[in-house]
Amino acid sequence: MAVLLTEKSKIIVQGITGKEGSFHTGQMIEYNTKAKVVGGVTPGKGGQKSEHGLPVFNTVHDAVQTSGANASLIFVPPPFAADAIMEAVSAGIELIICISEGIPVRDMQRIIPFVKASKSVLVGPNCPGVISPGIGKMGIMPGFIHNPGRIGVISRSGTLTYEAVSQLTAVGLGQSTCIGIGGDPIIGLPHLEAVKILAGDPDTDGIVMIGEIGGTAEEEASAWIKENVKKPVVGFIAGQTAPPGRRMGHAGAIISGGSGSADSKMKAMKAAGIHVCESPAVIGETMKAAIK
């Protein structure tokens, strides 16, 4: 079993006929064994087939009605992405993953209350997606570096997650579900919520939490872990060498207003009993030692 993305997931791709959407749909069709891609949405192209032979719908509502979709992966350009998320929420999609990078903060802050008032779970935006090895992936991560197993991974970034996953795989630890939560200041599923999901998963024995400078989400997750999580948790914070006030690529990765430094996050993690890695090269071996 896995969380978020399971064998019951029926996936549609919003923006399936775009360059990115089309390419990654192909990758998912190839990789996914149980969580199947059932179609896509591009307004105005309803009734056509995608290059993969999947049905294309004009609206998410149509896709849900016809294909029974319950998960949506969004590759819509940033000016229209918040709207695409709301459409998916309104159509009753349970799992919405938004890959789009560059959505204005104002758009996200306006739709978040709407998302929270619904039963939908939003992952991202600006994230690599979610993968449950052995079941499938909903995102842009390379599937082959993952192996089915019992470690859950949570991370704000893409390639750094791949790094951690390949280290886990190298020490013989597979993954239950890896959640790329996204690098923006406003995201649907912050660290704390992602930790709660993996902590409650009977098929996850240990959690890797990869944070970044900026915000206080890692501190909040740590406080909850301290009180509630018995499983071993391994943590790393990227940006220990980043100067304050400079945005490090991700819109959310910025030390500002005296908060968000790697130091304060690592302290909070240590105080919560999390195994903190100072170097990003020892995430795999640290989990290997902690899980024993």
Next chain:
Amino acid sequence: MKIHEYQAKNILKKYGLPVPNGIVTEKPEDAAAIWDKLAQNVVVVKAQIHAGGRGKGGGVKLAKSKEETIEHAKAILGMNLKTHQTGPEGQLVKTILIEEGNLIEKEYYVGITLDRRISKPVFMVSTEGGMDIEEVAAKTPEKIVKEIIEPGLGLQNWQAIRLAFALGFEGDMVKQCVKILHGLWKVYDGEDCSLIEVNPLIATKDQKVIPLDCKINFDDNASYRHPDQAELRDIAEEDPLEVEASKFNLNYVRLDGEVGCMVNGAGLAMGTMDIIKYAGSEPANFLDVGGGANVETVTNGFKIILSDPNVKGIFVNIFGGIVRCDRIANGIIEAAKNVEITVPLVVRLAGTNAEEARDILVKSGLKLEVATGLKDGAEKIVAAIRK
């Protein structure tokens, strides 16, 4: 994106807020005419740089005569202004704002920014105006009053009234303050700001409420909605290498160390900086070449990194996900031919076809070391620059 005080005040004015009259110039010889035009007993000459702390650094001066105005304009224009935010190298002052003086009765702080914990904007006010608000937050947090804004609704009237009374205003000044707070919210929301700070907001001796200073940052993701904002960018305030990198669509931040880094992905780029420090050196930069990592981006990346004279070695760390490593290896070889690489180079490629890629790099005849992992790569580049 950051903008200058005078630009921020122009925006406030456009939204109907009462900002002091002022005139901007880059030429000290304009000072006399500006004094005449403002026709005041007192003016303030203010250096226009993005960094805060200008007053303490000598970049803000009061003038009570035409002569004094000219004198200050001459002294401030062209000065290298050092504040706690500019760093020790300081910032050259190219523009000044000469503004009518006000008799200040009291100073306040007003700010709006995103509270990331709740994904909503928060209005903050304090009676401790003119001070560094982070210091106030740390020492006397009870002196900051907050109102959380529902993003779909905006600032409500009761919220503005509560904040105005929290600042201790009375009578007509409450009305003036409320009007200003509503105006600031309209600017924040309407211009897609990530930060507005009015520090200080002042009460004058003749009972007027005026934003005396203003700092605005824009959300870069929303710039497509505001084509006019691009004109407000002042590249003289930015690192020349970062400006150059932005032309190539590269995400580059210059740092103080000696190991240049080229990485795909922001998180891994930060992780790579960290492991260089862990291996005993310091990173010279943050550079995310993005998912593609093709000949063009790698070539440009090398050019930017090598333009920094502090760079003593380069560590290329690419996690090839969907893109195959052998392709990336060929890209690096091609790029290395376009740019003369004069410092030690360590390349680490991980992902699909990583071993094949290593072979390609080794056999290329290029002067480089191939690393197998993150730690190995960091140690190799640090050893190479220590030779």
